[in-house]
Amino acid sequence: MLSNESNTGYNASKYSYLYHYKMEERSLNFLEEIIEKDLAEGKYKSIYTRFPPEPNGYLHIGHAASICLNFGLAIKYQGKCNLRFDDTNPVTEETEYVESIMNDVKWLGFNWDELRYTSDYFEQLYAYAVQLIRQGDAYVDDSTAEQMAATKGDINKPGTDSAWRSRSIDENLALFEEMRAGKYPDGAKVLRAKVDMAHPNLLMRDPIIYRIKHAHHHRTGDAWCIYPMYDFAHGQSDSIEQITHSICTLEFIHHRPLYDWFIQKLGIFPSHQYEFARRNLTYTVMSKRKLLQLVNEKHVAGWDDPRMPTISGLRRRGYTPESIRNFADTIGIAKRDNITDVSLLEFCIRENLNKVANRVMAVLDPVKLVITNYPEGQTEEFDAENNPEDEQGGSRKVPFSREIWIEREDFQEQATKKFFRLAPGLMVRLKYAYIVRCDDFKKDEQGVVTEIYCSYLPESKSGNDTSGLKVKGTIHWVSVPHAQTAEVRLYDRLFRVENPANEDGDFKDYINPDSLQVVANAYIEPALTQAQPGDRFQFLRKGYFCADKDSTPGHLVFNRTVGLKDSWAKEAKK
Secondary structure (H helix, E strand, C coil): CCCCCCCCCCCHHHHHHHHHCCHHHCCCCHHHHHHHHHHHCCCCCCCEEEECCCCCCCCEHHHHHHHHHHHHHHHHCCCEEEEEECCCCCCCCCHHHHHHHHHHHHHCCCCCCCEEEHHHHHHHHHHHHHHHHHCCCEEEECCCHHHHHHHCCECCECCCCCCCCCCCHHHHHHHHHHHHHCCCCCCCCEEEECCCCCCCCHHHCCCEEEEECCCCECCCECCCCEEECHHHHHHHHHHHCCCCEEEEEHHHHHHHHHHHHHHHHHCCCCCEEEEECCEEECCCCCCHHHHHHHHHCCCCCCCCCCCCCEHHHHHHHCCCHHHHHHHHHHHCCCCCCEEECHHHHHHHHHHHHHHHCEEECEECCEEEEEECCCCCCCCEEEEEECCCCCCCCCEEEEEECCEEEEEHHHECCCCCCCCCCECCCCEEEECCCCEEEEEEEEECCCCCEEEEEEEECHHHCCCCCCCCCCCCCEECCEEHHHCEEEEEEEECCCECCCCHHHCCCCHHHHECCCCEEEEEEEEECHHHHHCCCCCEEEECCCEEEEECCCCECCEEEEEEEECCCCHHHHHHHC
C-alpha cells in the first residue's frame, strides 16, 4: 500500500494498479479513447501531459480531480506529466502558494517528471511575440480598456478595427521593445494579436497577448515589466514542453481556436487542447476568489481550515490521499458541467478509514458511572482489538476501574421505546468489559444527572462470558482514574445550502453557524496520548477523527473528519 504523509512520489507499476483497479471494470472515458487512438495511429510514441496551476491560492478538491486525471493518464499510458506553474501575474502570485501546491501534489501520491514555470519561458515567449509582429500578426495598441471594449462588438455585431491596428511592423517592434524597457506606465499600451475583429468567437477579436505590469515577480524579481496573457503563454508553454494532450476544464473550450491559431502562426510543436467538465461540490464554494474572501474575512481559520474544500484543509481534517484519489476516479470525467454531492466524498473517506483507522474510545459529553459492587481501588486491563478490518492491526490494553465516564446520551431517566442503553432496570455491555445493570442515579440542584449507579455481573466478562445473558446495547467508556483530556473540534459542512454560490444575495449569508463546535474537555483512553498530528482514528460510535497540528504535549486536539453515517441525509428526509 502507498504511505500517506511520508509519500513523496510513486512507484509507477504498483501505483498504476492501485489507481486504476476500477478502470479495468469500466469503459474508456473520452480522453482515454482519444489517447488510445493517437497511440494506435502512431501520432505519438508516448503521451505527455501537464498540470498547470496558477500560484495565486491553495488547491481545492476540483484541482485534485485534475491532478489525478493528468498524472493518472500519464501513468496508465506510461507517459510523462509535468508540474508547471502558470506564473504570469506577479500581483497575485506568491511563493507560499507554489510550495503548498507542490506539497499537495506529492501528498496525493504523485511526482512530476519535470518542474517548470511559465516564467522559465519569458524570453522565449517574448521572442514568439516579436515573431508575430514581424509576420504582421500582432500590433501595439494605445487604446484604453474602455476604448477596446467599445470596439469589441458583441455576438450579434462585429467589432471595429483599432485606430492603431495599421501601425507598421517597424513601429510595432520599436514600441514593443520600449514596453519591455519600462518606458511606459501600466495600462498605457498592450500588444494585441491581429486576428479578425469580425470573428464570431469574441476571443478571436484581436486578443491582448502582452500587458504592462510594473510589479515584483516571485521568481524573476524586477527583470520584467511586461507579462504575457494566459491565452498566449499557455499554448506556447505546452508547445515548448511538447505536451501532446493539454487537458483543461470546459470554460476554456472557446479559447481553443486561439490556442491553435498561435501555434499555427508560430509554426511550433502542435500541442492540442482537450476540455473536460469541472466538478463542483455541494455545500461549499470552489472559486478561489470566494475562498480567499472566507480566509481574509476570518470566516475560517485559514486556507487549511478543516471546513475548507482545499486539499490542505481536507488533509488537516483527516482525509487520506487514497480517499481523494478514489473520489476522483469514482466521479470520472464528463463533457458537461455538473455538481457532485459531497456525501460521495464523505463515503470515500469512510470506506478508506474503515479499513485503516484504529478503533479507540473517547467520551465527548461525559457523565460518571459508578459500579457499586466492583472493588474499590481495583484495576483491570482488557484486550482491545485495534481494527477488526485489519488482520495485522494488533491490539492494545485498555484500563478499567470502578468509576468510568460514559456518554450522557447513553442514559435516560425513563427509557423511551427502542432505547436499549442505560436506564433504571436496563442492562448494557461495556465494550471489551462487563454487562452492567442500572440501579439508580443522582441529580444536582438544577436537575442534571451527575452520577449513575450500576452493578456489574462478574461472570459476563467479554471473551469469557458465562452469564448466559444477551443484551441489546453495547456502549463505550473511559476509566475515570486513567482518563486523559483532549480538545475535540466537531467540524461540519461549511454552508447550510447545497449551492451557496447560486443563492440570492451574498454567498457568505449561507454559512452554517454550526460548522464548528468545540468540546474543550473530552475524555480519551490513555493510548491516545501517543497520537501524532495526522494520525487518524475511529472514536467508537462517534465517528472518524484526526489528531490536529495544534496538538502540544499535554494538550491533544482532534478534528472530526466525518461521522459514521450521513446525518445530513437523515435531516433531508424529515
